Amino acid sequence: MNSLEKVDYKKFIAPLVVGLVLWFLASVRPDGMSISAWHMFAIFVATIVGLVTKPLPLGGVALVGFVAVVLTGTVPMDTAIVGFGNGSIWLIVMAFFISRGFIKTGLGRRIALIFVRAFGKKTLGLAYALSAVDLVVAPGTPSNTARAGGVMFPIIKSLAQTFGSDPEKGTERKIGSFLIFTEFHANAITAAMFLTAMAGNPIAQAFAAKQGVDITWMNWFLAALVPGILSLIIVPFLIYKMYAPEVKETPDAKDWAAGELHEMGKISKPEIMMIVGFVIALALWILGSFIGIDSTTTGFLVIGFLLIAGVLSWNDILKETGAWNTLFWFSVLVMMASQLNALGFIPWLSKTIGASLGGLNWFVVLIVLLVAYFYSHYFFASSTAHVSAMYAAFLAVAIAAHVPALLAALMLGFFGNLMASTTHYSSGPAPILFGAGYVKQGEWWRMNFILGLVYIVIWIGVGSLWMKLLGMW
Known part of the structure; x- marks a missing residue:
């Protein structure tokens, strides 16, 4: 019935x-x-x-x-419906399909196992190896949730159980807690490093474009490179000191990974085609601004290649519900945010807040805005929803206060990912990793608060100096 x-x-x-x-x-x-x-x-x-x-x-x-x-x-309807044709949103959709290729072919899992086999002798080395997997896979997986849940979490859970680390047995601190929490942060850092590594990043790009700021795949990557690498080095080490695993040596991890790779067999034709597609995507995203091919066109081109090569089927495209769901709700939010700007609300808000911050040095204004943006995330259960709600307004305020436009746009873009270092519901990966039961809520919040301060220092301090050296402001 x-x-x-x-x-x-x-x-x-x-x-x-x-x-x-x-x-x-x-x-x-x-x-x-x-x-x-x-x-x-x-x-x-x-x-x-x-x-x-x-x-x-x-x-x-x-x-x-x-x-x-x-x-x-x-x-009017004719104006409202235009949001569904936004190129940045279609880039997200295309990248969702690329990410499906990583999972379907098993290439993401193979990459993770190769890193574990190569660097998995010690627990800290294992954490760095898993962070490196995130770094390699992130540019082609705009769903950081899919990356955490579809590629990384199954590997980490299997590793933890190999060492007898299971929350149901009270042995989560052996190794699982450390690896789970480190992966959460590696995911957030790598999401901040690439325009195509988290669904909210192209939304920030679209909002910035509305205010005359041109964010490209390459300038995002270059600006994030030094603070991102520093974070990937420092944060796992800090977690290792704050939340030390009981198991410090993991020689069995290499054997386990070798066994899993042996079971997978030789690299398959679909995996090879997936590698070719991924290399094409990266090359065109990096060189696109020089040869006149925008990021969205690259996304369509690569999906066309993966379909022709047989890596993906049209049914795979139709069944990728996350992509179509994202297309719909992001299009509506971008339309609304664009209309807030066009109808005059955001210009009024930026002028009002800018006046209240009048007289302050522009760098002080930038710090105030970034810190407010970061800690307001306690009230959000989605990084993308937060970006959609506040990015455009905060960028307008920064520009009105004479903060260099590209510096403000990129910093707000980075912090749209780093602010996940708050709660156990802060972003898509958070409930997946927290829900595994390896880290208690109090510990999750406490360590995230400490690491949040670390991100603020690294990305505002080192990041702004690095962007100065690059001539971005």
Whole structure:
């Protein structure tokens, strides 16, 4: 017998109340702001609250917000629908499909096992090896959740169990806790290092473009290179000192990885084709700005190659629900954020906040904005939702305060990933890795708070100096 889908209607209360209250406060809106700008703000905030409370899946919440925008006449349909043609969002979709190739062919798993076999003699070396896998795979996997859950977590769990480390047996601290928490941070760092390593990064790129700032794959990578490598060296070592594993030597890990690789057999034709596709993607993302091929075109080209080569089937494309879900809800959010700018709300907000920070040195303003951006993440359960909600406004404030535009745009882009160092619900990988039961909530929050301070020092301090040396400001 057919039945209705379950919907938790109580979770509609908060976004509905927030949206209606803001909507009817239009009469007290700031002078000079149009009523359309205020109504767009009300719907946008209500949608963001809905993305947090999740009365429906993210796509469903976005659909309700889209209908509200059009039905109220805040934005005409022809304008609202344009968001679905945003190139940055299609880059995310294409990169989701590339990531599916890594998982389907087993190439991601093979890369991880090769690193474990090569560097897995000591526990700290094992952690660095797994971080290196993240670094290699990240440019082609814009879903850091897929990277953590589909490639890294199964390897780490198998390794932990090989050493008898299991939370159900009370032995999680043997090695599993350390490896799980290190992977969480390696995932966040590598997500910050590449434009195509996390779904929210191209969204930041799109928002920056709306304000006249040109972020490319190459300038993002170059700016993130030194603070990223420093973080990948320092953070696993700090975790090793703060949260030392009981097992310090892991000679069996090399044998285990060798056995798993033997079971996988010789590299397969699909894996070889996947390598070719990945190399093409990286080459064109790096050289694209010099030869006139943008990142999204590269994504389409590589997916076409993977389809022709037989690495992916059209059914693989159709079944990649994460990509299509992302296309829908990100398109709606980008449309809303773009309209907040076009209708005048973001220019007003940036001018107002900029005036309150008037007289401050621009570098002080940048630090204040980045720290506020970072710690406001305690109120978000998604890095991408946070980027969608606040990136454009914070960038506008920074530019209004005379912060060099590219410096501000890239720093906010990096921190859109680093702010995952807060809670056990901070990003997609967090509930996967925390949910394995290896790290207690108190420890997760405590260590994340300490490492958050480390990121702030490395990325603002060293990162800004490095960008100065590159001539980016």
